[in-house]
Amino acid sequence: MTDVVTRIAPSPTGEAHVGTAYVALFNWAWAHKNDGRFILRIEDTDQARSKREYEDGIYEALAWLGIESDESPAAGGAHGPYRQSERSAVYAEHAAQLIASGNAYRCFCTAERLAELRQFQKAAKGRLGYDGHCRDIAPAEAAERAKNETHVVRLAVDREGSTRWHDLLRGEIVIANEEDDDQELVKSDGMPTYHMANVVDDHMMGVSIVMRAEEWIPSTPKHVMLYAAFGWEPPTFAHVPLLRNRDKSKISKRKNPTSLIWYRDAGYLPETMVNFLALQGWSPREDDEEFAVAEFVNKFNPRDISLGGPVFDMTKLDWLNGEKIRKLSLDDLAERIIEGGFAGDWSPDHLREVLPLFQDRMKSLKDFVPLAGYIRGRPELDLEGLAKKTKKVDPAVLADMLRDAARRLEEFDGHADEEKEAALRLIAEKREVKPGAIFMALRVAVTGATASPPLFPSIDAVGFEESMARVRDLAEHLAAPA
RNA sequence: GGCCCCAUCGUCUAGUCAGGUCAGGACACCAGGUUUUCAUCCUGGCAACACGGGUUCGAAUCCCGUUGGGGUCACCA
Numbered sequence: 001m002t003d004v005v006t007r008i009a010p011s012p013t014g015e016a017h018v019g020t021a022y023v024a025l026f027n028w029a030w031a032h033k034n035d036g037r038f039i040l041r042i043e044d045t046d047q048a049r050s051k052r053e054y055e056d057g058i059y060e061a062l063a064w065l066g067i068e069s070d071e072s073p074a075a076g077g078a079h080g081p082y083r084q085s086e087r088s089a090v091y092a093e094h095a096a097q098l099i100a101s102g103n104a105y106r107c108f109c110t111a112e113r114l115a116e117l118r119q120f121q122k123a124a125k126g127r128l129g130y131d132g133h134c135r136d137i138a139p140a141e142a143a144e145r146a147k148n149e150t151h152v153v154r155l156a157v158d159r160e161g162s163t164r165w166h167d168l169l170r171g172e173i174v175i176a177n178e179e180d181d182d183q184e185l186v187k188s189d190g191m192p193t194y195h196m197a198n199v200v201d202d203h204m205m206g207v208s209i210v211m212r213a214e215e216w217i218p219s220t221p222k223h224v225m226l227y228a229a230f231g232w233e234p235p236t237f238a239h240v241p242l243l244r245n246r247d248k249s250k251i252s253k254r255k256n257p258t259s260l261i262w263y264r265d266a267g268y269l270p271e272t273m274v275n276f277l278a279l280q281g282w283s284p285r286e287d288d289e290e291f292a293v294a295e296f297v298n299k300f301n302p303r304d305i306s307l308g309g310p311v312f313d314m315t316k317l318d319w320l321n322g323e324k325i326r327k328l329s330l331d332d333l334a335e336r337i338i339e340g341g342f343a344g345d346w347s348p349d350h351l352r353e354v355l356p357l358f359q360d361r362m363k364s365l366k367d368f369v370p371l372a373g374y375i376r377g378r379p380e381l382d383l384e385g386l387a388k389k390t391k392k393v394d395p396a397v398l399a400d401m402l403r404d405a406a407r408r409l410e411e412f413d414g415h416a417d418e419e420k421e422a423a424l425r426l427i428a429e430k431r432e433v434k435p436g437a438i439f440m441a442l443r444v445a446v447t448g449a450t451a452s453p454p455l456f457p458s459i460d461a462v463g464f465e466e467s468m469a470r471v472r473d474l475a476e477h478l479a480a481p482a
Numbered sequence: 483g484g485c486c487c488c489a490u491c492g493u494c495u496a497g498u499c500a501g502g503u504c505a506g507g508a509c510a511c512c513a514g515g516u517u518u519u520c521a522u523c524c525u526g527g528c529a530a531c532a533c534g535g536g537u538u539c540g541a542a543u544c545c546c547g548u549u550g551g552g553g554u555c556a557c558c559a
Contacts, residue, residue, distance in 0.1 A: 011558075011559045043559065046559070049558070049559090107557095114556095118556095125483075128555060129555075167487095170487070170488090173487080179484080179486085179555080180555095184557050187557040188557055191557090193558085214486095214487065214488090214552085215552095215554070215559095216553095216559095217487060217553075218555070219559095239487080241552095242553075248551055248552065250552075279495080280494070280495095281494090281495090282495095283495050283508090286507090289494080289507080289508050290508090306496095307487080307488060308488065308490090308494095308495090309487095309552060310495090311493060311494080313494065315509065316493070316494065316510080317509095319509055322521095326522075358521095359521095359522095360520095360521050360522045361521045389519080421518070424518085434518095435518065436518055437518095439518040439519070442518090443518085443519060443520095444519095449520085450519065451519055451520035451521080452519065452520065452521095453519095454519085454520095455518070
């Protein structure tokens with residue numbers, strides 16, 4: 001079996017995209033599983049839109065996810081450079097080769113003529129695309145004119161017949177050649193277009209399987225033609241589905257967060273993202289959908305990718321993140337919160353001390369600070385919620401019980417929680433009030449909310465004195481006439 | 483609009499290639515249990531083969547058509 005060589009070839013024209021990570025993940029996993037190579041190639045041939053900061057963003061995001069490349073602009077490798085803007089000579093040489101073999105030709109048409117042509121074609125409701133105007137210029141003449149006229153290089157596409165390939169996921173795909181026009185291979189600025197650079201690089205870098213998004217299907221014939229024109233064996237193509245918005249359209253930042261760093265900053269664990277992304281099209285045979293990266297790599301096969309365009313569902317992402325957070329050790333979780341910048345001004349020691357109270361309640365690393373806020377400062381009291389939960393109890397009685405409770409808790413300081421609980425129950429029973437009421441009142445007094453971590457540990461975390469002060473304050477408030 | 487891709491619960495999916503278990507799981511939702519609340523955890527429930535033909539003893543599965551959704555038609559990738 002030949003070596004498995006895969007790649008991800010993002011264009012640094014925007015923030016690192018979740019779709020890039022999705023496709024990268026499959027490519028990385030497959031290479032990894034087969035002890036092959038995974039290449040990160042930067043496709044920065046669009047000089048106007050490509051930016052170095054975006055390229056850095058791609059490295060940062062992939063590193064965050066643990067998707068490490070064997071060859072890349074940063075890591076180097078035997079087939080570099082891996083930044084297309086640094087490979088101009090390679091493309092020029094190959095373009096010349098195609099021109100010489102008659103598979104490509106120089107085109108001197110101006111942007112204006114092309115615009116007019118397009119307008120005319122639209123008006124006539126005819127087929128859009130280049131009309132081959134410069135295709136018949138004698139090669140010698142074209143070469144002469146090229147010395148001082150700006151021009152592009154176009155692929156000379158067969159007008160007849162059709163082009164086919166066997167897609168690993170979709171089987172035989174056949175597209176009539178008349179669907180393709182003579183696509184630009186080299187732009188007037190000398191840079192190659194995607195089609196040209198992509199084919200040349202994949203071949204030279206030894207890529208064995210091209211796993212990419214399905215939006216590339218319509219332009220694959222051009223690539224197949226190019227491989228043929230060069231006399232090269234094309235790689236295996238596997239077109240994976242596109243991630244979708246809720247309305248099924250291609251995922252976009254207008255309708256979904258698409259920036260990988262956004263997810264990091266929102267408190268998602270990288271392993272959550274990897275697990276979730278893997279689930280978009282792939283599934284473990286077992287029932288458990290929560291799995292580790294290594295397990296995925298071990299079982300993954302691109303053949304098993306399902307083809308329906310998966311809707312990116314944040315609800316399930318949140319569940320998965322909570323699941324992963326719960327499985328973390330306390331130390332690990334604390335470190336993630338601190339290292340990730342989610343600790344606010346909590347000291348590491350204090351954070352670690354109270355973290356057990358909140359681990360089960362977090363869906364995001366971001367949840368800790370708001371959840372634990374009551375421990376370090378007087379919380380806003382949810383009086384309305386308390387009133388709702390203690391409807392049948394007179395506020396004055398509640399206040400009275402609260403004072404009583406504070407005294408009892410002082411007496412029972414140092415005793416087991418069970419004993420404290422029993423003592424508090426007595427307070428309620430004495431007044432023929434449901435025990436729940438007193439616990440709820442204490443809970444709101446100490447934590448501010450009707451839903452909180454367990455009461456006694458919360459009191460310990462807040463500090464006994466401070467907790468009792470809060471209890472008395474609430475009692476006073478409730479006793480005051482409305 | 484032309485071309486191409488796709489089609490199982492609301493969502494992610496198993497099952498489709500080699501037709502034959504009440505179409506399985508997960509998320510969400512609902513109900514119950516545990517918990518002094520919440521969360522966790524446990525139990526149960528709701529919920530799908532887009533439609534129409536054909537082939538077959540038998541179709542989610544194979545074929546055709548329809549419908550629906552998506553992608554693409556740049557000197558962007």
